Amino acid sequence: MQMPAAPPRSASGYLLLAALGALVVASFASLPLKLSEFFTPQALDTTTEFLAGFAPPELSPPFLRKCLEATAETLSMSALGTLLAVLGGLALALPAAGRFGILARATARAILNVLRSIPELVWASLLLVAAGLGPFAGTLALALHTSGVLGRLFADALENAEPLPEQTLRTNGAAAMASFFYATLPQTLPQMLSYTLYRWENNIRAATVLGVVGAGGLGQMLKYHLSLFQMQDAATVVICMLILVAMVDALSFAMRHALTRR
Incomplete structure (x- = not known):
């Protein structure tokens, strides 16, 4: 049996690869990378001395209690920020998917672009001026940025959904909202749930970073102890971060696996 001929390759694909290759070469040429300095004896000695200051980590019960409270605060920031982002993203995804006209679609897409173009750290810096130090500003920062990300993903998912089931319900007299909820x-x-869980994983990491600017949680503890050169305390905080991220990653993976399993 004769195999079918391979489809002809488009010249635009080769041009795109060539452009990407040129961009990579230009990036290496324009950046003053000094990789050899990482392996000098002085650099190795300094790094070894710095890392040795983290051992052993601080394990006193009062400090571990503080770390546990900060861990719970970081987890709460990420969970609540993601929940608010789901609500905001879904509210913007409906018009962004073109369900309310072209003007509403363009407006919603522009809002989503603005929300996700500003990083969480910038949102937190802006909100700290209005809301003050603490986890409230960090939670809002996560919610605003993640709303832009999830809203775009939700809108694309809605646009790519099979339209025939909803059209069939509408043809048989069902209301527009009922057709959407029962078909699309x-x-x-x-x-959408898979996207939400994945963004929750990212928000755990982002919440720890937001604490560096004063948004509470483990990040704020880490900044405090590093600024005072209390390296053993900082090591315990870093371990708590690693455990928290690993636990959330495992939980999210299990939930996504359960959702996609047939």
């Missing part, structure tokens, strides 16, 4: 939303819900 069930198609996209597993994908």
